[in-house]
Amino acid sequence: xxxxxxxxxxxxxxxxxxxxxxxxxxxxxxxxxxxxxxxxxxxxxxxxxxxxxxxxxxxxxxxxxxxxxxxxxxxxxxxxxxxxxxxxxxxxxxxxxxxxxxxxxxxxxxxxxxxxxxxxxxxxxxxxxxxxxxxxxxxxxxxxxxxxxxxxxxxxxxxxxxxxxxxxxxxxxxxxxxxxxxxxxxxxxxxxxxxxxxxxxxxxxxxxxxxxxxxxxxxxxxxxxxxxxxxxxxxxxxxxxxxxxxxxxxxxxxxxxxxxxxxxxxxxxxxxxxxxxxxxxxxxxxxxxxxxxxxxxxxxxxxxxxxxxxxxxxxxxxxxxxxxxxxxxx
Numbered sequence: 092x093x094x095x096x097x098x099x100x101x102x103x104x105x106x107x108x109x110x111x112x113x114x115x116x117x118x119x120x121x122x123x124x125x126x127x128x129x130x131x132x133x134x135x136x137x138x139x140x141x142x143x144x145x146x147x148x149x150x151x152x153x154x155x156x157x158x159x160x161x162x163x164x165x166x167x168x169x170x171x172x173x174x175x176x177x178x179x180x181x182x183x184x185x186x187x188x189x190x191x192x193x194x195x196x197x198x199x200x201x202x203x204x205x206x207x208x209x210x211x212x213x214x215x216x217x218x219x220x221x222x223x224x225x226x227x228x229x230x231x232x233x234x235x236x237x238x239x240x241x242x243x244x245x246x247x248x249x250x251x252x253x254x255x256x257x258x259x260x261x262x263x264x265x266x267x268x269x270x271x272x273x274x275x276x277x278x279x280x281x282x283x284x285x286x287x288x289x290x291x292x293x294x295x296x297x298x299x300x301x302x303x304x305x306x307x308x309x310x311x312x313x314x315x316x317x318x319x320x321x322x323x324x325x326x327x328x329x330x331x332x333x334x335x336x337x338x339x340x341x342x343x344x345x346x347x348x349x350x351x352x353x354x355x356x357x358x359x360x361x362x363x364x365x366x367x368x369x370x371x372x373x374x375x376x377x378x379x380x381x382x383x384x385x386x387x388x389x390x391x392x393x394x395x396x397x398x399x400x401x402x403x404x405x406x407x408x409x410x411x412x413x414x415x416x417x418x419x420x421x
Contacts, residue, residue, distance in 0.1 A: 093121075093161055093163075093164045094121040094122055094123045094124070094126075095122050095123055095124045095126070095162070095163060095265060095266060095298045096121065096122040096145070096160075096161070096162055096266060096298065096300070097121050097159070097160075097161040098118065098119055098120050098121075098141075098145070098158065098159070098160055098161075099119045099158055099159040099160075099161070100117055100118075100119055100157055100158040100159070101115050101117070101118050101119070101141065101144060101155070101157070101158035101159075101160065102115060102116060102117055102155070102156045102157040102158055103115040103137075103140050103141075103144045103149060103153060103154070103155050103156065104153065104154065104156055105152050105153040106152045106153075106154075107152055107370075109370055110370035110371070111370060112153075112369045112370055113322050113369050113370075113372060114137050114140040114153070114322055114369060115137045115140050115141050115144060115322050116137075116321075116322040116323050117157075117158075117323070118137075118141065118319075118322075118323060118324045119158075119324075119396075120317055120324065120327065122266070122298050122300060123298065124265075124296070124298060125292070125296050125297070125298060126298050126299070126314060126315065127289075127292065127298075127299040127301060127312055127313040127314055127315075128298075128299070128300055128301065128313060128314075128315050128316070128317065129301045129303060129306075129308075129309035129312070129313035129315070129316040129317070129330070130142075130300065130301065130302045130303070130316075130317045130319060131303060131304065131305075131306055131309055131316060131317070131318050131319070131345065132304065132318060132319035132320055133304060133320075133366050134304070134366070135321070135366045135369065136319040136320050136321060136322070136366065137319050137321070137322040137323070138270075138302040138319055139270055139302060140153075141302075141319075142185060142268045142270055142300065142302055144160065145160055145162075145167070145183070145268065145300070146179060146183065146185055146268065147167055147168075147170070147172075147175045147179075155168060162178070162182070162183060162265075162266070163182075163265065176210075177211075180207050180210065180211055180259075180261075180262060180264075181211040181262040181264065182262075182264055182265050182266070183264055183265070183266050183268075184258075184259035184260065184262075184264040184266070184267050184268065185259065185267075185268040185269075185270065186252075186255045186256055186259045186267070186268070186269050186270065186272050187255070187270050188270050188271035188272065188274045189274070190243070190248060190251035190252045190254070190255050191243060191244070191248075191251060193255055194243040194251060194254065194255065195243075196242065196243055196244060197242075198242070199239065199240050199241060199242055200223075200227070200238065200239060200241060200242070200243060200246065200251075200254040200257075200258075201220060201223040201224065201227070201238075201239025201240060202223075203254075203258060204219075204222075204223035204226055204227070204239075204254075204257055204258045204261055205219040205220055205222075205223045207258055207261050207262065208222055208223070208261055208262070211261075211262045212262065220239070222261070223239055223257075223261075224236050224239050226257040226258075226260065226261055227239055227253075227254065227257050229257065229260075229291075230253040230254070230256050230257045230260075230287055230291075231253060231283065231287055232250055232253050232254065232257075238250065238254075248276055248280075249276055249280040249283075249284070252272060252273070252276065252280075252284060253284070253287070255272075256272070256284075256287070256288065256291070260291055260295065260297075263295050263297075264295075264297060265296075265297060265298060266297065266298045266299075266300065267288075267291075267292075267297045267298070267299050267300070268299075268300045268302070269288070269299065269300065269301045269302065270302045271302060271303055271304070272284060272288070272301075273285070273308075281308075285308065285311070285312050288312075289312065299313075301313060305349070306334075306345055306346060306349055307349050309330060310330055310334060313330055314329065314330060315327070315328070315329050315330060316328065316329075316330050316333055318333075318339065318341065318342045318345070320341050320366070320377060320378055321366055321367050321369060321372060321377040321378070322369055322372075322377075323377060323396075323406065324396055324404075324406070325339045325341055325342070325378065325396070325405065325406045325407070326338060326339040326341075326342045326403075326404065326405045326406070326407075327396070327403070327404045327405075328402060328403040328404070329402055329403075332400075332402065332403055333403075334346065336400075336403070338399055338403065338405040338407060338410040339378075339405050339406070339407045339410065340378065340382045340383070340384055340407065340409070341362070341378050341381075341382075344360070344361075344362035344381075345362070347360040348360060348361055348362065362381060363381055364380055364381035365381075367380065373390075374390060374391060374393075375388070375389050375390045375391045375392055375393055376389045376390075376393055376394055376406075376407070376408070377393075384409050386408075386409075388408050389408055389409075392408075393406075394406045394407055394408050
Protein backbone atom coordinates (compact mmCIF):
# COMPACT_ATOMS: atom_id res chain seq x y z
CA UNK A 92 0.00 0.00 0.00
CA UNK A 93 1.44 3.36 -1.01
CA UNK A 94 1.64 6.53 1.05
CA UNK A 95 0.82 10.06 -0.03
CA UNK A 96 4.37 10.36 -1.38
CA UNK A 97 6.76 7.48 -2.11
CA UNK A 98 10.22 8.39 -3.34
CA UNK A 99 12.19 5.39 -4.59
CA UNK A 100 15.86 5.44 -5.52
CA UNK A 101 15.91 9.12 -6.47
CA UNK A 102 19.08 10.29 -8.23
CA UNK A 103 19.47 13.94 -9.24
CA UNK A 104 22.74 15.25 -10.64
CA UNK A 105 24.12 18.48 -12.04
CA UNK A 106 26.57 18.44 -14.94
CA UNK A 107 28.99 21.32 -14.55
CA UNK A 108 32.33 22.28 -16.09
CA UNK A 109 34.03 21.19 -12.87
CA UNK A 110 32.36 17.77 -12.89
CA UNK A 111 29.20 15.88 -11.95
CA UNK A 112 27.52 17.07 -8.74
CA UNK A 113 25.82 14.15 -6.97
CA UNK A 114 23.17 16.30 -5.32
CA UNK A 115 20.71 13.50 -4.48
CA UNK A 116 22.16 10.02 -4.62
CA UNK A 117 19.72 7.11 -4.56
CA UNK A 118 17.36 8.06 -1.74
CA UNK A 119 14.06 6.39 -0.83
CA UNK A 120 11.45 7.46 1.70
CA UNK A 121 7.71 7.68 2.30
CA UNK A 122 5.42 10.44 3.55
CA UNK A 123 1.98 9.35 4.77
CA UNK A 124 -1.34 11.17 4.53
CA UNK A 125 -1.63 13.95 7.15
CA UNK A 126 2.00 13.42 8.25
CA UNK A 127 4.61 16.10 8.93
CA UNK A 128 8.02 14.81 7.83
CA UNK A 129 11.12 16.82 8.67
CA UNK A 130 14.23 16.79 6.45
CA UNK A 131 17.35 18.02 8.23
CA UNK A 132 20.94 18.58 7.19
CA UNK A 133 23.62 21.20 6.62
CA UNK A 134 23.71 23.33 3.48
CA UNK A 135 24.67 21.16 0.53
CA UNK A 136 23.10 18.00 1.93
CA UNK A 137 20.52 17.73 -0.85
CA UNK A 138 17.37 18.83 0.99
CA UNK A 139 16.21 21.53 -1.42
CA UNK A 140 17.21 19.55 -4.51
CA UNK A 141 15.05 16.69 -3.21
CA UNK A 142 12.09 19.07 -2.91
CA UNK A 143 12.69 20.57 -6.36
CA UNK A 144 12.90 17.05 -7.78
CA UNK A 145 9.51 16.19 -6.27
CA UNK A 146 8.08 19.36 -7.80
CA UNK A 147 9.79 18.55 -11.13
CA UNK A 148 11.51 21.94 -11.07
CA UNK A 149 15.08 20.80 -11.74
CA UNK A 150 16.59 22.94 -14.48
CA UNK A 151 19.72 22.51 -16.64
CA UNK A 152 22.48 21.65 -16.00
CA UNK A 153 20.64 19.40 -13.56
CA UNK A 154 18.51 16.38 -14.31
CA UNK A 155 16.71 13.58 -12.52
CA UNK A 156 18.56 10.47 -13.64
CA UNK A 157 16.84 7.61 -11.84
CA UNK A 158 14.10 6.63 -9.46
CA UNK A 159 10.37 7.06 -9.05
CA UNK A 160 8.37 9.81 -7.34
CA UNK A 161 4.94 8.38 -6.60
CA UNK A 162 2.39 10.99 -5.57
CA UNK A 163 -0.89 9.34 -4.60
CA UNK A 164 0.29 6.28 -6.49
CA UNK A 165 1.18 8.05 -9.75
CA UNK A 166 4.77 8.54 -10.89
CA UNK A 167 5.42 12.26 -11.34
CA UNK A 168 8.49 11.51 -13.45
CA UNK A 169 6.20 10.09 -16.14
CA UNK A 170 4.00 13.20 -16.26
CA UNK A 171 4.28 15.73 -19.05
CA UNK A 172 5.11 19.33 -18.17
CA UNK A 173 1.51 20.26 -18.98
CA UNK A 174 0.25 17.66 -16.51
CA UNK A 175 2.72 18.90 -13.89
CA UNK A 176 1.45 22.47 -14.26
CA UNK A 177 -2.01 21.22 -13.34
CA UNK A 178 -0.64 19.39 -10.30
CA UNK A 179 1.66 22.16 -9.01
CA UNK A 180 -0.21 24.71 -6.94
CA UNK A 181 -3.31 22.53 -6.74
CA UNK A 182 -2.40 19.14 -5.27
CA UNK A 183 1.29 19.82 -4.67
CA UNK A 184 2.52 23.19 -3.36
CA UNK A 185 5.85 24.57 -2.20
CA UNK A 186 6.80 27.57 -0.08
CA UNK A 187 10.34 28.79 -0.78
CA UNK A 188 12.56 30.33 1.86
CA UNK A 189 13.12 33.73 0.26
CA UNK A 190 9.71 35.40 0.33
CA UNK A 191 10.84 38.60 -1.41
CA UNK A 192 12.27 36.84 -4.47
CA UNK A 193 9.45 34.28 -4.53
CA UNK A 194 6.74 36.93 -4.94
CA UNK A 195 6.27 38.97 -8.11
CA UNK A 196 7.23 42.57 -7.22
CA UNK A 197 4.97 43.99 -9.95
CA UNK A 198 1.72 42.42 -8.67
CA UNK A 199 -0.16 42.90 -5.42
CA UNK A 200 -0.23 39.89 -3.12
CA UNK A 201 -3.99 39.58 -3.65
CA UNK A 202 -3.52 39.48 -7.42
CA UNK A 203 -0.88 36.78 -7.09
CA UNK A 204 -3.14 34.56 -5.02
CA UNK A 205 -6.00 35.23 -7.45
CA UNK A 206 -3.80 34.10 -10.37
CA UNK A 207 -3.28 30.70 -8.73
CA UNK A 208 -7.03 30.39 -8.24
CA UNK A 209 -7.66 31.38 -11.85
CA UNK A 210 -5.33 28.64 -13.05
CA UNK A 211 -6.81 25.85 -10.93
CA UNK A 212 -10.47 26.79 -10.27
CA UNK A 213 -13.52 28.10 -12.11
CA UNK A 214 -14.20 30.91 -9.67
CA UNK A 215 -15.25 34.26 -11.08
CA UNK A 216 -12.86 37.21 -10.94
CA UNK A 217 -14.73 38.73 -7.99
CA UNK A 218 -14.89 35.38 -6.18
CA UNK A 219 -11.14 34.87 -6.67
CA UNK A 220 -10.37 38.23 -5.08
CA UNK A 221 -12.74 37.52 -2.21
CA UNK A 222 -11.07 34.15 -1.68
CA UNK A 223 -7.62 35.79 -1.73
CA UNK A 224 -8.70 38.13 1.06
CA UNK A 225 -10.12 35.18 3.03
CA UNK A 226 -6.84 33.30 2.68
CA UNK A 227 -4.81 36.28 3.89
CA UNK A 228 -7.10 36.45 6.90
CA UNK A 229 -6.71 32.70 7.46
CA UNK A 230 -2.93 33.03 7.72
CA UNK A 231 -3.22 35.79 10.29
CA UNK A 232 -2.48 38.91 8.24
CA UNK A 233 -4.19 41.94 9.84
CA UNK A 234 -6.50 44.05 7.68
CA UNK A 235 -6.45 41.43 4.91
CA UNK A 236 -8.64 43.41 2.50
CA UNK A 237 -6.17 46.29 2.70
CA UNK A 238 -3.07 44.09 2.57
CA UNK A 239 -4.37 42.26 -0.50
CA UNK A 240 -3.84 45.48 -2.45
CA UNK A 241 -0.27 45.89 -1.22
CA UNK A 242 2.85 44.97 -3.17
CA UNK A 243 5.38 42.55 -1.61
CA UNK A 244 7.86 45.30 -0.69
CA UNK A 245 5.13 46.98 1.38
CA UNK A 246 4.84 43.95 3.68
CA UNK A 247 7.15 42.83 6.46
CA UNK A 248 9.14 39.61 6.10
CA UNK A 249 6.69 37.74 8.32
CA UNK A 250 3.70 39.00 6.35
CA UNK A 251 5.32 38.06 3.04
CA UNK A 252 5.95 34.56 4.32
CA UNK A 253 2.31 34.31 5.42
CA UNK A 254 1.22 35.55 1.97
CA UNK A 255 3.29 32.78 0.36
CA UNK A 256 1.63 30.23 2.62
CA UNK A 257 -1.79 31.67 1.72
CA UNK A 258 -0.92 31.23 -1.95
CA UNK A 259 0.36 27.69 -1.38
CA UNK A 260 -2.81 26.53 0.42
CA UNK A 261 -5.24 28.39 -1.86
CA UNK A 262 -6.35 25.19 -3.62
CA UNK A 263 -6.20 22.92 -0.54
CA UNK A 264 -3.13 20.89 -1.61
CA UNK A 265 -2.61 17.32 -0.49
CA UNK A 266 1.11 17.94 0.06
CA UNK A 267 2.77 21.16 1.19
CA UNK A 268 6.56 21.44 0.85
CA UNK A 269 8.19 24.05 3.08
CA UNK A 270 11.81 25.01 2.36
CA UNK A 271 13.19 26.80 5.43
CA UNK A 272 9.93 28.78 5.71
CA UNK A 273 11.07 30.91 8.65
CA UNK A 274 14.59 31.85 7.54
CA UNK A 275 15.50 35.38 8.70
CA UNK A 276 12.39 35.68 10.87
CA UNK A 277 12.66 36.23 14.61
CA UNK A 278 11.76 33.38 16.96
CA UNK A 279 8.36 34.85 17.87
CA UNK A 280 7.27 35.07 14.24
CA UNK A 281 8.77 31.64 13.61
CA UNK A 282 6.63 30.12 16.38
CA UNK A 283 3.53 31.84 14.99
CA UNK A 284 4.24 30.57 11.46
CA UNK A 285 4.60 26.96 12.60
CA UNK A 286 1.53 27.19 14.80
CA UNK A 287 -0.36 28.45 11.75
CA UNK A 288 0.96 25.68 9.50
CA UNK A 289 -0.01 23.11 12.12
CA UNK A 290 -3.55 24.47 12.26
CA UNK A 291 -3.80 24.49 8.45
CA UNK A 292 -2.44 20.94 8.30
CA UNK A 293 -5.19 19.76 10.63
CA UNK A 294 -7.90 21.78 8.87
CA UNK A 295 -7.05 20.66 5.33
CA UNK A 296 -5.58 17.23 6.11
CA UNK A 297 -2.32 18.05 4.32
CA UNK A 298 0.89 16.12 4.34
CA UNK A 299 3.84 18.44 5.14
CA UNK A 300 7.43 18.03 3.92
CA UNK A 301 9.50 20.42 6.04
CA UNK A 302 13.08 21.24 5.05
CA UNK A 303 15.17 22.80 7.78
CA UNK A 304 18.63 22.81 9.33
CA UNK A 305 17.10 23.13 12.80
CA UNK A 306 16.30 19.92 14.70
CA UNK A 307 14.59 21.91 17.48
CA UNK A 308 11.95 23.08 14.96
CA UNK A 309 11.43 19.50 13.81
CA UNK A 310 10.99 18.33 17.41
CA UNK A 311 8.03 20.63 17.97
CA UNK A 312 6.33 20.20 14.60
CA UNK A 313 7.08 16.85 12.93
CA UNK A 314 6.31 13.27 13.81
CA UNK A 315 9.16 11.77 11.78
CA UNK A 316 12.51 13.03 10.55
CA UNK A 317 15.05 12.26 7.83
CA UNK A 318 18.70 13.26 8.26
CA UNK A 319 20.58 13.99 5.03
CA UNK A 320 24.30 14.31 4.51
CA UNK A 321 26.17 14.87 1.23
CA UNK A 322 23.22 13.88 -0.94
CA UNK A 323 22.23 10.78 1.00
CA UNK A 324 19.79 9.89 3.76
CA UNK A 325 21.92 8.72 6.70
CA UNK A 326 19.18 8.26 9.30
CA UNK A 327 15.40 8.14 9.54
CA UNK A 328 13.21 7.69 12.63
CA UNK A 329 10.31 9.01 14.62
CA UNK A 330 11.22 12.33 16.19
CA UNK A 331 11.14 11.10 19.80
CA UNK A 332 13.11 7.97 18.90
CA UNK A 333 15.73 10.03 17.07
CA UNK A 334 16.24 12.37 20.02
CA UNK A 335 16.37 9.52 22.52
CA UNK A 336 18.52 7.11 20.49
CA UNK A 337 20.38 8.78 17.60
CA UNK A 338 22.33 6.10 15.76
CA UNK A 339 24.45 8.02 13.27
CA UNK A 340 27.43 10.12 14.46
CA UNK A 341 26.30 12.97 12.20
CA UNK A 342 22.86 13.02 13.81
CA UNK A 343 24.39 13.09 17.27
CA UNK A 344 26.63 15.94 16.17
CA UNK A 345 23.60 17.91 15.00
CA UNK A 346 21.81 17.26 18.28
CA UNK A 347 24.80 18.44 20.30
CA UNK A 348 24.83 21.70 18.35
CA UNK A 349 21.38 22.81 19.63
CA UNK A 350 20.28 23.80 23.14
CA UNK A 351 18.66 20.99 25.17
CA UNK A 352 14.89 20.78 24.76
CA UNK A 353 14.18 20.84 28.48
CA UNK A 354 16.47 23.72 29.37
CA UNK A 355 19.48 23.40 31.61
CA UNK A 356 23.08 24.09 30.80
CA UNK A 357 25.04 22.18 28.21
CA UNK A 358 28.14 23.01 26.23
CA UNK A 359 27.14 23.25 22.57
CA UNK A 360 29.47 21.58 20.11
CA UNK A 361 30.02 21.98 16.41
CA UNK A 362 30.78 19.16 14.01
CA UNK A 363 34.42 19.40 12.94
CA UNK A 364 35.27 19.66 9.26
CA UNK A 365 33.06 20.54 6.30
CA UNK A 366 30.52 18.87 4.03
CA UNK A 367 32.51 17.12 1.28
CA UNK A 368 32.67 18.31 -2.31
CA UNK A 369 29.74 16.59 -4.07
CA UNK A 370 31.87 16.27 -7.20
CA UNK A 371 34.71 14.46 -5.39
CA UNK A 372 33.10 12.43 -2.62
CA UNK A 373 35.35 10.35 -0.36
CA UNK A 374 35.41 6.55 -0.71
CA UNK A 375 33.28 4.54 1.67
CA UNK A 376 31.04 6.52 4.02
CA UNK A 377 30.76 10.19 3.06
CA UNK A 378 30.95 11.19 6.73
CA UNK A 379 34.22 9.32 7.44
CA UNK A 380 36.52 12.38 7.21
CA UNK A 381 34.54 14.07 10.01
CA UNK A 382 33.77 11.03 12.15
CA UNK A 383 35.73 10.15 15.30
CA UNK A 384 34.40 6.57 15.14
CA UNK A 385 35.43 5.81 11.56
CA UNK A 386 37.50 2.66 11.08
CA UNK A 387 39.05 1.03 8.00
CA UNK A 388 35.75 -0.39 6.75
CA UNK A 389 34.07 3.04 7.00
CA UNK A 390 36.78 4.51 4.77
CA UNK A 391 36.50 1.75 2.17
CA UNK A 392 32.90 0.49 1.99
CA UNK A 393 29.78 2.65 1.83
CA UNK A 394 27.14 1.54 4.38
CA UNK A 395 23.57 1.00 3.19
CA UNK A 396 20.58 2.62 4.85
CA UNK A 397 19.03 -0.27 6.74
CA UNK A 398 16.59 -0.91 9.57
CA UNK A 399 18.31 -1.08 12.95
CA UNK A 400 15.12 -1.19 15.01
CA UNK A 401 11.47 -1.03 13.82
CA UNK A 402 10.89 2.34 12.16
CA UNK A 403 14.52 3.42 12.64
CA UNK A 404 16.97 3.29 9.71
CA UNK A 405 20.61 4.33 9.64
CA UNK A 406 23.51 4.17 7.19
CA UNK A 407 26.42 3.48 9.54
CA UNK A 408 28.67 0.48 10.12
CA UNK A 409 28.80 1.34 13.83
CA UNK A 410 25.05 1.76 14.35
CA UNK A 411 24.56 -1.48 16.29
CA UNK A 412 27.66 -1.26 18.43
CA UNK A 413 27.35 -0.23 22.10
CA UNK A 414 30.00 2.46 21.55
CA UNK A 415 27.46 4.39 19.51
CA UNK A 416 25.44 5.18 22.64
CA UNK A 417 28.17 7.21 24.21
CA UNK A 418 30.81 7.78 21.54
CA UNK A 419 31.07 10.49 18.93
CA UNK A 420 32.88 13.81 18.94
CA UNK A 421 33.10 14.35 22.68
